Amino acid sequence: MIYLDYSATTPVSYEVFDTISKVTKEFVGNANSLHALGLKSNNLLESATKQIADIFNINTNEIVYTSGATEANNMALIGVAMAHHKKGKHIIVSKLEHPSIYAICDYLKGIGFEISYVNNDAEGLIDFDDLKKKIREDTILVSICAVNSEMGLRQPLKIIRQIIKKENVATIFHSDITQAVGKVPVNLHDVDLASMSAHKIFGPKGIGFLYKSSMVRITPIKYGSGKSNSLNPGTPPLPLIAALSKAIRISQTDLEKRERFVNLLNEKIVSALEKYPNIVINKTKYSIPQILNISIMDVMPEVMLHALDKYEVYLSTNTACASGEVSHSVMAIYNDLKRAKHTLRISLSYVTTTEEVNKFIKIFAEVYDSLKSKKEGI
């Protein structure tokens, strides 16, 4: 099997799996209970949270556990909208967001909020002048992802924050950092709110967190009991939280070395695929090496995907969450509908081996040639 869809999800690492099973077996108490078993669980919960807080240099009370990035995005966007609608109903997002952001925006539009889309330049960088122009007195929120999920376009959060705060100091800045954590360095002090998910960094599915700066107020969208935190009440899923904490810790080691290694793999694939006249590489200088997007202009991407399936080679069309649609990001950068309809995303990880990449290149060539010749035969 050659798995090249790490940006869709990752397998759970052995170390993390070990944590899940240990905590499930040994920490049976509800962290909200007052007895000794509850205390034991609560202590682990606090240590796990502290570890995450230390890694990101934030306070423990700024972490809200969620089921993943989509839930965190909901809490952030709807939470800000509900808390600040009296100040304004204007929200700005980029054209490079994860589909969940657009879905939430659609909902907010339906209840009277106004959504603006900030432009990006030809390289995928947010157009700073356009952002400046679009921020108004009644802009309550800007949401721009740290790394885009389809093309891996990375945004300079610090500069974006400076622009936002200069135009309107009350505007809150949210960033979906799911595709950035474990791939590139992230500084949470550049944003007010951030969403992430464990299953992109070899953690389990079903857990993630929302970073909420203590300076920012949002309205809860869920209600219940439990002292662990007021934004997401209920019994904290301790095995998943401990696993998240461990996955984050492991994801931060040798970040730069890993990035350099993946970059070599990326370049290897690019130089192999560049040779085909009908394949274009959707990559700019802001693309991170872990995500490689291409368009195969003469074969439908789904066909390619299914053909590769037979060889146990796995990748996605655009993102797993938007499968079958036009790639928003490729459209936003190249404004070429055909190119946007024909995208394939190859996503790499530091666990990908050179051997896997070599094999992939060989299999890809075989499959692509056979599909092309069939087409020509017709």
Added chain:
Amino acid sequence: MKKTIIIKYGELSTKKDNINYFLKILKENIDSLLIWKHFINYDRGRMFVDVDDEYIDKTISVLKKTFGIHEIIVGFIDNEMDFDKICDNVLELIKEENFNTFKVICKRGNKKYPLNSMEISAKVGGYILKNRENIKVDVNNPEEKIYIEIRNDAVLYYLNGILGLGGYPVGTLGKGLLMLSGGIDSPVAGYLAIKRGVKISAIYFESPPHTSDFAKEKVKKLANVLASYSPNMNLYVINFTKIQEAILKNIPYEYLITIMRRMMYRISLKIANKGNFKILINGESIGQVASQTLTSMSVINKVVDIPVIRPVACFDKLEIIDIAKKIGTFDISTLPYEDCCTVFVPEHPVINPELEKCVLYEKLIPYEDLINEAIKNVNIIKIGKEEKYQDIL
């Protein structure tokens, strides 16, 4: 030119003969707090801490919590002392700094250096003006102060630093035992004692099942915060249930708190004597509650013969809360768990207790035996050394 963290000592420089002792302790304290690779070098004027670049921020956040430091500066050191090199290094130092006005301040410890400090300041200033546009010298109120220190074997370069906590290095003044409850005052009292160089451990009275394990956890957390200022701290946990129940059963209600405090003082004294603690420290503040009137304090204090330091005795509650917030204990202290002193509170405690009555009432309970038993069963927790769940996280 090599990056280094420069430490300026504050009040320490007033110590003449025993400054070496203070500096040695300061170095040891920093050594035990930096758990990553580091190298410390010092003389009577400055201390230098070298760490890998990615650890500079972390090191600074540790140093910001270390007493005995006046100022922390990230600067550069260069062994080349040639004047042209100094000029180049200064330009390098200010490369990324934005300012309109500046001033060069030179200190020359090395009196053999061919130029004196005034000449160096003036010449370097001139060199900067020649090489940077749109800036002026302002000796009275400059936006940027550029420091050069000519030492015997090296030159230091730096801009403004971060103010440290001041005070004396922890441990230089001996050890004290802090009576730590879960409240707001006692952690602040501990912090203030640490600031004056007292190395502290803490004693906590629990009364299960009247007090919960969560209350004890809360005290451990408070101790953990204090341990970030005073490393290697012990928490002595005393089971106070039997004594408290005996008091409740036998002593008139209005004297409950007074006698309870006298028992706590007696136990603290014994632990202090055993552990070689020279003083007791607590968070009593004059007049705050019935046991903290001057008469109460005097009657309670009678059972011990070592100094009891009450750092917040003359502070208003709001002043104490300010410090608690600053050092990060306030949010923990306000967690809602009962402690020993709040479990059984009589409605009208005596404000002016009489010593004779106390002595008389105490005869009603076999307190010596109970105290010895409590001390025998003391649970000593090494703060900061508890389970960190390393295998799990």
